[in-house]
Amino acid sequence: MNFIDGLNMKLAAALLVGLAGAALAVGGCGGQGSSAAVAVEWGYSGPGAPENWASLSEEYAACAEGRRQSPVDIVGYRAGAAGPLSFAYGSAAPSVRRDAAFTHVEYAPGNVFTDGQRSFQLKSAHLHAPSEHRIDGLSFAAEMHLVHEDDEGGLAVVGLMYNLGAPNPVVQAVLDAAPEPGGSVAGGNALAAVSYVPDEGGYYRYEGSKTTPPCSEPVVWYVMKEALTVSPEQVDGLQALSGGPTNRPLQPLNGRGITVYSSAAPCSGKFRLGSGSPHTCGGCCCRLGPVG
């Protein structure tokens, strides 16, 4: 054995130790993970860290080669033709599933998100801590991703930002519901989709990607302007569930434009929809459920 071979063996041994300790992570922004065998699972540290995602599987090539990747710093935005969003959300979550990186709150069809042109069904929700997107260079303590899909498989993700402050009841409901890693439990009313609906309708829109492997493009992103609050203890709780921070580094805009929509009027309460009754949303967001 020469010196180089010995060095290689040490490197190989170190790599194996690293692999054994690597966080296993599937899912994330709409992904159900890859069915193909992957030697190293992606995560946020160690051999599976974001800078290595594209080298872990051919299916992850877009993580390095994509030109419309997420997250981004939301800067240089302009008012555009975008209109108000509609969240016709209502139902409770049938299940809560946990993998190595995220706790996914999963929804059956019936919670519809519309951007004025296209309609999507809410599939799942999960939280990153700290935030993945920045707005004018500013990071947030946490970011919720509401993952939607349309009939053709098109993806739309709504991002909700959280500043440090008062505890958030929805975040607490996610923390309370989280099962053991790899497990799944019933969701229930504490995680009814209606609880995500923002009170104000302003948002930023751009075309990006999943922020987790396979980093698929395109994903239409709607990052809400209104920031909610989350307590430091809740941020600690989210990171404890994930084994550390879960934010992919910022990706270049590559000339992409970002549209900003400022709500004409803030939503002052809940709107009762459904039952065939006509409804208006007042230029902001809609809620499905009891008024008040």
Ligand SMILES: [Zn+2]
């Ligand atoms: Zn996400």
